[in-house]
Amino acid sequence: MSHFEILxxxxxxxxxxxxxxxxxxxxxxxxxxxVATQAAIKGLTPQQVESLGVTLILNNTYHLNLRPxxxxxxxxxxxxxxxxxxxxxxTDSGGFQLVSLSKFATITExxxxxxxxxxxxxxxxxPEESISIQHAIGxxxxxxxxxxxxxxxxxxxxxxxxxxxxxxxxxxCIAYHNSSGNQDTQNLFAIVQGGLDFELRDRCVRxxxxxxxxxxxxxxxxxxxxxxxxxxxxxxxxxxxLPEDRxxxxxxxxxxxxxxxxxxxxxxxxxxxFPTRTARFGVALTFQGPLNLRLAKHAKDFAPIDADCxxxxxxxxxxxxxxxxxxxxxxxxxxxxxxxEYLRTFFARYFGDVxxxxxxxxxxxxxxxxxxxxxxxxxxxxxxxxxxxxx
Amino acid sequence: xxxxxSATSTSCFGARTGSLTLGRPSxxxxxxxxxxxxxxxxxxxxxxxxxxxxxxxxxxxxxxxxESFLEQSPPLPTLQPGSHPLHTFIGFDPRKHILAxxxxxxxxxxxxxxxxxxxxxxxxxxxxxxxxxxxWRTYVRACTPDIVVAxxxxxxTPPPFxxxxxxxxxxxxxAWLAHLLAPGPQPLNxxxxxxxxxxxxxxRAFANSxxxxxxxxxxxxxxxxxxLDDGVAGYIFDLIPLYCAINASTDATSSDPPEIAGLLKASxxxxxxxxxxxxxxxxxxxxxxxxxxxxxxxMFDSKWAQEAAHFxxxxxxxxxxxxSGSRRDIGHNLYRAQYAHDFSRFADSAPACLCASCAPVAPxxxxxxxxxxxxxxxxxxxxxxxxxxxHHLLQxxxxxxxxxxxxxxxxxxxxFFAGVRGVLQRGENFEEQVDTFAEExxxxxxxxxxxxxxxxxxxxxxxxxxxxxxxxxxKEI
Ligand SMILES: [Zn+2]
Ligand SMILES: [Zn+2]
Numbered sequence: 001m002s003h004f005e006i007l008x009x010x011x012x013x014x015x016x017x018x019x020x021x022x023x024x025x026x027x028x029x030x031x032x033x034x035v036a037t038q039a040a041i042k043g044l045t046p047q048q049v050e051s052l053g054v055t056l057i058l059n060n061t062y063h064l065n066l067r068p069x070x071x072x073x074x075x076x077x078x079x080x081x082x083x084x085x086x087x088x089x090x091t092d093s094g095g096f097q098l099v100s101l102s103k104f105a106t107i108t109e110x111x112x113x114x115x116x117x118x119x120x121x122x123x124x125x126x127p128e129e130s131i132s133i134q135h136a137i138g139x140x141x142x143x144x145x146x147x148x149x150x151x152x153x154x155x156x157x158x159x160x161x162x163x164x165x166x167x168x169x170x171x172x173c174i175a176y177h178n179s180s181g182n183q184d185t186q187n188l189f190a191i192v193q194g195g196l197d198f199e200l201r202d203r204c205v206r207x208x209x210x211x212x213x214x215x216x217x218x219x220x221x222x223x224x225x226x227x228x229x230x231x232x233x234x235x236x237x238x239x240x241x242l243p244e245d246r247x248x249x250x251x252x253x254x255x256x257x258x259x260x261x262x263x264x265x266x267x268x269x270x271x272x273x274f275p276t277r278t279a280r281f282g283v284a285l286t287f288q289g290p291l292n293l294r295l296a297k298h299a300k301d302f303a304p305i306d307a308d309c310x311x312x313x314x315x316x317x318x319x320x321x322x323x324x325x326x327x328x329x330x331x332x333x334x335x336x337x338x339x340x341e342y343l344r345t346f347f348a349r350y351f352g353d354v355x356x357x358x359x360x361x362x363x364x365x366x367x368x369x370x371x372x373x374x375x376x377x378x379x380x381x382x383x384x385x386x387x388x389x390x391x
Numbered sequence: 392x393x394x395x396x397s398a399t400s401t402s403c404f405g406a407r408t409g410s411l412t413l414g415r416p417s418x419x420x421x422x423x424x425x426x427x428x429x430x431x432x433x434x435x436x437x438x439x440x441x442x443x444x445x446x447x448x449x450x451x452x453x454x455x456x457x458e459s460f461l462e463q464s465p466p467l468p469t470l471q472p473g474s475h476p477l478h479t480f481i482g483f484d485p486r487k488h489i490l491a492x493x494x495x496x497x498x499x500x501x502x503x504x505x506x507x508x509x510x511x512x513x514x515x516x517x518x519x520x521x522x523x524x525x526x527w528r529t530y531v532r533a534c535t536p537d538i539v540v541a542x543x544x545x546x547x548t549p550p551p552f553x554x555x556x557x558x559x560x561x562x563x564x565x566a567w568l569a570h571l572l573a574p575g576p577q578p579l580n581x582x583x584x585x586x587x588x589x590x591x592x593x594x595r596a597f598a599n600s601x602x603x604x605x606x607x608x609x610x611x612x613x614x615x616x617x618x619l620d621d622g623v624a625g626y627i628f629d630l631i632p633l634y635c636a637i638n639a640s641t642d643a644t645s646s647d648p649p650e651i652a653g654l655l656k657a658s659x660x661x662x663x664x665x666x667x668x669x670x671x672x673x674x675x676x677x678x679x680x681x682x683x684x685x686x687x688x689x690m691f692d693s694k695w696a697q698e699a700a701h702f703x704x705x706x707x708x709x710x711x712x713x714x715s716g717s718r719r720d721i722g723h724n725l726y727r728a729q730y731a732h733d734f735s736r737f738a739d740s741a742p743a744c745l746c747a748s749c750a751p752v753a754p755x756x757x758x759x760x761x762x763x764x765x766x767x768x769x770x771x772x773x774x775x776x777x778x779x780x781x782h783h784l785l786q787x788x789x790x791x792x793x794x795x796x797x798x799x800x801x802x803x804x805x806x807f808f809a810g811v812r813g814v815l816q817r818g819e820n821f822e823e824q825v826d827t828f829a830e831e832x833x834x835x836x837x838x839x840x841x842x843x844x845x846x847x848x849x850x851x852x853x854x855x856x857x858x859x860x861x862x863x864x865x866k867e868i
Contacts, residue, residue, distance in 0.1 A: 007763060017763060028763040039783065043790035045747070047773065048442065051754035053764060068731065068783040075732055075779075082780055084751065086769045310758050312442035321758065328760020335762065 002140075002187045002216045004247055008335035013367040014239060014266035015339050017331045020217075020247050022140035023185045024080065024088045027056040029247060029268035030330055032259060032323040033090060034276060037063050039083040042276045042316050046085040052311060052321050053328070055087045056140075058271045061094035061133055062101070066117065070136035078138030090141040090271075092251075093130045093191075096148050107147055109165065127172040135182045143219065144173040146191040151222045151231075159195040166193040167207045174214040187216035189249060192238050195222060196230045205241045217247040220267070232261055232363035239266030256285065256326055256350060260343055261363045263330050275319035284315050285322040287349050340369045347371050355380040392537060394580035394624050396667040398424075399815075400687065403664050404656060407687045408815045411452075411489075411667060413537055413580075418486040420451070422690075425683050426808050428452045428491065428669065429801060430498065430694035433459045434468075434481030437697060438793035441482045446747040447798045449805035452489040454671075454692055455481065456496035457530060458513035461520045469533035477534040491582070492536035494522055497629040497671035498694045503547040508563065511542050524570045532575060538624065542567040543584035545632050550639035552588055561586050561597045565619060568601075572613045572622040582627040582669060583619075585658035589636045589649050594657040602661055625667025628655055628688075652685040659686065676708055676721060676807055677834040680825045683811060695839075696804045700796035702842035703785045705737035705778070706803035710810035711824045712831045713741070721832050723778065724842040725796075730782040736775040737799050746802035748776045748795040 003021040007028075010016065018029045034041050034049065037060045041049055049057065059079055068082070076082035080089060095112055099105045102114040111126030127145040134142035146169060147162035149155075170190050177188045190208045194200030208218060220238045223231045235250055239262075242248050247268045253259060254272020262270060275285060282294035284305045291298065291305065293315065311321035326346075333342035343364060347356055355378040361371050372379070392415040400407035409424040429436055429450050436450060444450050455477065460466040471480040477492065478485045494513055503512040503519055510521040522530075524542055531539045544563035546552055552560075564586040571581060583601065587594030601620040605613065616622040630651060637648045659668070668688045673679045674695040682688040696706065699722060706722040723730065723737070738744050751773040757766045776795050784792035814821050 017761075019763070025767050026765075028761065038787040038789050039780075040787075040789040040791040043438070043440070043794055045443075045751070045776075045791060045794065047747075047751055047754055048440070051442075051757050053758040053760050053766075063787070067786055068779070072731060072779060072783070076734055076777070081774065082777075082783075084773055084776060084780070086753070086773065312440065314440035314442075317440060317442075324758070324760045328764060331761035331763055 001183065004216075004245060006244070008331075010264075010334045010339040011337055012340050013264040013343075013364075013369055015263050015330065015334045016266070016268070017334045018247065018268060020268075022088045022187065024086060024140055025055065027088050028331060030259075030263045030327050031056060031269055032254065032275075032327050033058045033269060033271040034320050034323070035060070035271055035273045036083070036085075037273070038067070039064060039079060041320070042280060043314075044316060044320075046083060048317065049085075049320065050087060052317060053324050054320060056090060056269075057085065057087070058090045058092065059083075059137065059139060060097060061091045061130065061137060062097035064091075064137055065094060065133050070133055073138070074136055078136070080138060088141070089139040091134045091137050091139040091143065093143045093145040094125060094133065095130065095145045098125055099148060107162075107165075109168075111145070127169040128176040131173050131176045131180070131188075135177075135180055135186065139186065141187050141189055141217070142177075143189050144170045144191055144215075146170075146193055146221055148193070148222060149195065151195050153195060156197065159197060160200055163194040163200050163204045166191060167204065170208065170211060170215075174211060178214065188214070189217040189219050190215045191219040191221040191251070192242075193222050194234075196234060198233070198237060201234055201237055202241070205238055209241070209243060212243055212246065215246070217249060217269075218242045219249040219251050221251050223250070223252065232265065232359055235262055235267060236265045236363065236366060242266075254323070256323075257347070257357060257360050259323070259326060260330065260346060261360050263327070263334075264339070264343060264364055264367050264369060275323050276316055279315035279319045282315065283319075285319045287346065289350050289353075343369050344371060344373075344375070348375065348377060352377055357382070392580075394538065396424075396625060396665070396689075398665060398687075398689070401664060402687075403660060404685065404687050406683045406811075406815055406821050407689070408812050409667075409689055411689075413489050415485060420487070420489055422452055422489065423809075423812055424667075424689035425679075425811050426452070426690055427693045427696075427801070427804055428454045428690050430692055430697055431455050431481070432496070436797065437701065438790060438797045440794075443747065443794060443798060444483070444488075446752075447801055449693075449801040451487065452491065452690070453483065454497070455490055455492050455536065456499075457492055457494050457534075458496065458515055458520070458522075461513055461515045461522070462517050466530060469530055471534075475535065477536050480534075489537045491538035491540065492531065492534060493540035494527060494542060497692065498631065500631045500635060501547070502549060505546065505548055506544050506563070509567075511544070512547070524567045528571055528573075528575075531571070531579065535577075538580045538582060539571070540582045540584060540627055541571045543586055545584070545586070545629065546588075547632070550588075550636040552636070554590075557588055557590055557593045560588065561593060561600065564597065565600045568619055568623070569609070569613050572616060572619065574614055578622075580624045581622060582625045582667070583623045584627045584629060585655075587654075587658065589633055589640060589654060591649065591654060591657040594654060595661065598658050598661050620662065623666065625669060625689075626658065626662065627669040627671065628658070630670060630672040652682060655682070655686045655688070675834055676710070676804075676832070677829055680710075680811070680828060684822060684825050693801060693804050696800040697797055699839050699842070700800045701793055702839060703781075703792065703796070704800075704839055704842045705781065705796055706800045707738040707740055708803065708807065708832055709740040710807045710828055711814055711819070712827050714827065714831060718830075719832055720838040722800075722838055724838050725778055725781045725792075726785050726842055727782075730778040733778040733782070735778060737778060737781070737796075738803060743775075744799060744802055744806070746799045748799045749802075750775065 006018045008017040035058045105114040116123045130145040146166040149162045194204045249269040250267040253270040254274035284291045311318045333339040398409035411422040413420045468480040475485040510523045544560040586597045669690045670688045671692045703726045704722040708721045
């Protein structure tokens with residue numbers, strides 16, 4: 001089983017620094033996990049990723065199950081060996097991508113029914129099957145199969161059904177996992193569902209806490225960043241209620257401002273394809289906001305992307321390093337008791353020219369940090385996602 | 392910076408070893424020949440990031456086609472400040488890398504409009520740009536490459552070419568060389584492309600025009616050189632225009648096509664054997680061995696090896712050969728389904744390849760992002776990357792596949808040249824080793840052709856996939 005130890009706490013916000021020790025070594029939290037969908041991070045070798053100070057990455061179960069498939073992975077000695085990654089690894093359940101990438105996915109109590117992209121045959125992904133595939137992949141952290149509905153689904157009954165089903169599926173995942181013999185090396189995380197509904201989330205959190213002794217951590221699912229109004233309220237609610245002695249993982253969050261708000265609310269881990277995907281379009285992440293390197297105005301700029309960045313220049317490497325620096329800086333600030341200042345400095349540099357996203361101001365106020373204190377930077381409604389558009 | 396070359400052999404033709412020395416205030420770089428020149432595109436080694444250059448010692452000397460920088464005016468490398476503008480602009484280390492600058496990409500065989508009396512038609516992504524001899528001189532002076540290739544009038548209109556066109560080509564090429572050699576702030580290290588097409592007499596005539604002692608105004612223009620050849624550090628041969636012309640001539644007449652080695656020799660017979668000889672676009676180890684054996688070529692570009700990596704081929708050949716008793720391909724097309732379950736390293740040949748893919752090294756240190764971050768180095772070195780993993784990466788369009796294969800193929804090719812030098816230096820029977828190599832390895836680049844076809848199909852399927860994904864909107868995470 002994993003070992004989770006809190007190393008420091010922010011005296012103001014709910015942020016904390018912790019060490020999560022898994023079968024492939026320790027990972028210091030809060031951290032951002034780069035996504036290696038197909039067992040590779042865009043053009044990089046595992047040695048390059050490791051050299052950037054990354055100790056935990058994510059593989060997608062849905063993709064690895066299709067290609068190379070569990071047969072090849074088990075011949076290789078599981079996913080770590082297959083891809084040459086010696087640090088920690090997390091796999092998702094495969095359910096989310098199955099539902100979003102298959103044309104005819106339907107959810108039944110038994111599992112997710114979909115059309116095999118290779119044979120066209122109806123195929124069922126059950127909670128047991130998801131765990132079984134994740135056992136074959138061999139990640140250090142594995143995720144329960146959950147019933148995902150888009151967080152903005154207007155159908156309250158469907159959201160409630162999905163939440164209740166996710167709890168039942170968690171029980172099936174626990175039962176399968178605990179009888180597998182893999183519990184010593186692989187750690188099961190539960191996923192809190194319930195859309196943006198306070199009451200549903202609350203019920204889900206309580207039900208999942210009851211299963212705490214069988215899970216190594218809790219994820220907050222069904223949200224994806226600050227563009228959805230109310231995301232921060234749900235994160236706050238979940239993070240407040242989830243047990244102190246388990247890591248909290250906010251799924252699908254990767255914008256710098258979202259990450260820092262989530263950390264302030266008590267989140268320890270997050271993942272997103274955004275930093276690596278955006279690199280392919282020439283967008284470099286910086287503490288002054290994203291920089292579109294393909295814009296003509298940057299063409300004659302011979303300065304490095306960021307003079308303080310220790311990365312070997314390549315946009316993908318740089319963006320992964322940026323996320324790691326952002327979270328590493330948060331860790332130090334939390335432990336030094338300067339996290340509120342860290343937040344204020346970050347937001348002033350990042351959003352000083354365009355104004356603070358209102359939801360960030362509100363979310364941070366709720367944990368005792370007022371971005372507007374002693375500042376004349378304006379507040380803008382909406383997502384506030386900062387972007388340099390292409391010409 | 393000064394460039395000097397010394398060859399072990401003083402005879403005009405035949406295999407030889409040598410060393411190319413570049414002296415700069417900060418470092419002295421020595422390349423052993425025969426050796427390779429790595430191809431770049433838009434200033435980078437395709438598929439590699441800068442930190443991977445360091446892990447690939449085969450990357451020492453690079454060829455930089457300037458034409459891709461012509462999209463901006465003035466071209467950006469010419470605006471780069473500092474003492475090594477070209478190195479700095481494209482991210483190479485002056486203490487480790489020798490950069491050779493040419494206007495055109497020697498591997499580009501597309502038809503381009505005719506050159507003029509004092510300009511060459513260069514290909515950019517935004518169409519054809521005319522580059523005058525004066526512009527070329529300005530660009531070269533601003534970029535300060537270690538080696539520069541003089542402009543040459545190679546016609547890229549469809550062959551065959553008339554006698555008149557060949558004469559014009561020779562005259563222009565000589566005049567353009569003279570223009571580049573005109574006195575400047577520092578002497579340049581100039582390679583001249585040997586003009587004359589597939590006509591041996593025309594090639595001899597061009598070589599002779601380099602050796603001719605100049606008089607009067609012509610001599611004054613290139614002071615202190617007595618003849619153009621005095622200002623030249625070496626000779627360069629682009630094979631693609633020669634092959635194009637040979638193909639066109641055999642279509643038209645049924646007479647015996649001229650042989651590449653014979654054409655190269657026609658250019659070299661009257662020149663000084665002490666100068667560097669470079670060939671672009673030789674495309675197999677067999678062809679390279681023949682040009683070393685028959686002509687005494689010193690350096691070859693490695694674009695074909697990098698392209699093979701792009702198409703999914705992992706090289707697996709070695710010189711001198713260890714006989715296996717059966718005929719082999721020079722590499723493995725890792726797209727093939729047979730590799731899905733093959734967990735062996737890329738190459739079977741011994742000694743094992745030492746590239747960053749076959750002998751990966753855990754990073755000795757990692758970036759720490761907070762006080763809490765402690766690097767825990769792995770207890771055992773990372774395992775070699777496997778054929779099965781790269782097969783998977785190719786199938787899933789992951790670019791890491793190409794990075795791993797480029798580092799490998801360049802390293803195999805570099806080891807091949809080291810093997811050639813070893814045989815020559817030890818005084819072994821080189822001709823016999825070349826024959827044995829040809830018996831062991833299939834020369835037909837069938838394996839590369841096959842990979843190219845598969846790659847095309849995958850790219851097309853991928854295009855369809857992308858469309859499908861776009862139709863699905865932003866659902867994909
Ligand atoms: Zn950077
Ligand atoms: Zn290798």
